[in-house]
Amino acid sequence: MAQELLECLSFLEHEQAKRYIVPRILSYQVIQGFWSNVSLLNSNASKKDLYVEYDNYFIRAAKNYLETKNDEKKYAKSKLTCACCDNKMKSATEAFDLTWVQKVGVDAARKSSHYWDHQRDIxxxxxxxxxxxxxxxxxxxVRGAGLFINNNRSIDDLVSVNSISLKVGKVEVSRDDLESMAYYQLLDLMAQQAENQKLLEIDNIQIVKYDRNSESRPYTFNMLSREKAQQMYDSRKDFQFLVGKYVKENGEYVSLYQEVLRRFYNGQSFADLLYRLMRLVIDDDFKGMASIHKVLNISNNRFKGREHFMTQEELRKIRISGYYLKQAYRGQEAKLNAISYRLLNALKVKNPNKFMDTIFQAYSYKKNEKLSIPTFFIQGLNDIEKFQTIGYAFLIGLNGYEKSEDEKEDTTNE
Ligand SMILES: [Zn+2]
Structure with missing residues (x-):
């Protein structure tokens, strides 16, 4: 058996096999996910030379078109405009539609409502x-999940930013890894450009995600603006930390990295995610306090340069205060849990007064411990974003996470 397999493999080494069998396999495993029905993927073409088929359908039409375009008199009469560029065509026979591109164009035989603006004549x-x-x-x-960074300032930029090396010493590269490496590459490129004293060369980079397993909508389009790219750069370590971190919620594993990225792209608040994670912690179903801390950092970094922003030092003090209160309640886990629940609910309903009521009670109950109510809470009374940041930072400390890993490293360096 092994001998036969080796023999098969040796056949694949043959030049003709490399030229025909490998591309044919790729045409089914890769290309067919993106387009189908025409050229080498036409059902009649499965046994034909795929180079010839590609040439017949794509290249020849383009060559003919360029020839007519060179005839300026004729070209001037062309009325039909290409939906993507400024090229004109004389009639529909010279044009193509997008029905062969999977889930982007639509089958002309189906509803016209799929078309942009209900126009059938794309x-x-x-x-x-x-x-x-x-x-x-x-x-x-990577296993049916794809990524394309449309950094189209130049072909060189496009190629360089999409040359994502998937060999990172890991056997299994996940979708998270792919994305994180792609961003790393992108941010790295930006940092280099900034160093070379060039202007930050990106403005609104489109990021297209592809999921072969999504029947209805395989493509997701995201926009990475200059501002978001900067925020991502500022939070790069926190993002990196979340790669491959999962949380089990209602029996399903949720990728924290993807959850954070989605909110980040859409400019959504992280409050719902922080609530869910902290709730799991209080219920003893999740222990990833460091991950919550990173999510909070990413959330807070979005406000850099604005009044809602809080420094790492401020956040550290808040966490430590939470931690001290926890110490005061040692041996009274049920009480501590009840406090955590009440604080968490006040955060959920965005009610600083309710939050402060619980804080007052919690501290006054421990008067003898010489703890005084920290003044930083005042900052959250009139700023709902700060209220959330302070509240979660405090809860993180209250649930036992005093110092972040980076800070521990820092102290050992001192
Ligand atoms: Zn065109």
């Missing part, structure tokens, strides 16, 4: 048609 020119055929080339794929 035509693209033969040149754009070739560009669309290259979609599979742009994506870096």
């Amino acid at each position: 035509f693209i020119c033969p040149i754009c048609n070739i560009v669309y055929s290259c979609i599979p080339l742009g994506f870096t794929l």
Whole structure:
């Protein structure tokens, strides 16, 4: 058996096999996820030469088109405009549609409501048609999940930022890894550019995510603005920490990295996520306090340069105060839990007064411990964003997370 397999493998080493069998396998395993039905993926073409099929469908039409375009008189009469570029075409016969691109265009036979603005006449020119055929080339794929960073200032930038090395000494590269490496690369490029005293060369980079297993919407489009890229750069260590961190919620594993990224992109608040995580901690179903701390950092870093922002030092003091209160309640876990619940609920309903009531009670109950109510809570009374940040930082300390790992490292260096 092994001998036969080795023999098979040796056949695949053959030049002709490399030229035909490997691309054919790729056409089914990779290309078909992005486009189908035409050219080498036409059902009649499965036994034909795929190079010839590609040439027939894509290249020849483009060559013919360029020839007519060179005839200025004829070209001037063309009325049909390509939906992607400024090219004009003389008639629909010269044009292509996007029905062959998976889940982007639609089957013309189906509802017209799928079309942008209900227009049925979306035509693209033969040149754009070739560009669309290259979609599979742009994506870096990991087990059906792909990523394309549309940094289109130049072809060089595009290639460099999408050259994501998937060999990082790990056997299994996950979707999180892929994304995190891609951002790392992007941020690294930005940092280099900034060092070279060039202007930060990015403005609104489009990030396209692809999921082969999503039947209805395989593509997700996200925009990384200059501001967001900067925020991501400021929080890069926190993002990195969350790669591969999962939380089990209602029997399902949720990727913290993906949860955070989604909110980050959409400019959403992190309050709901922080609530869910802290709730799991209080219920003793989650122990990843360091992860919650990182989520809070990322949330807080979004406010850099604005009044809602709190420094690492401020956050550290708040955490430590929470930790001291926990110490005061040692041996009274049930009481401490009840306090945590009440504080958490006040955060959920965004009610600083309710939060402060619990704080007053909790501290006055421990009068003998010589603890006084910290003054930082005042900052949260009129600023709901700060209230959330302070509240969660305090809860993090109250549930036993006093110092972050980085800070521990820092103290050993002193
Ligand atoms: Zn075009």
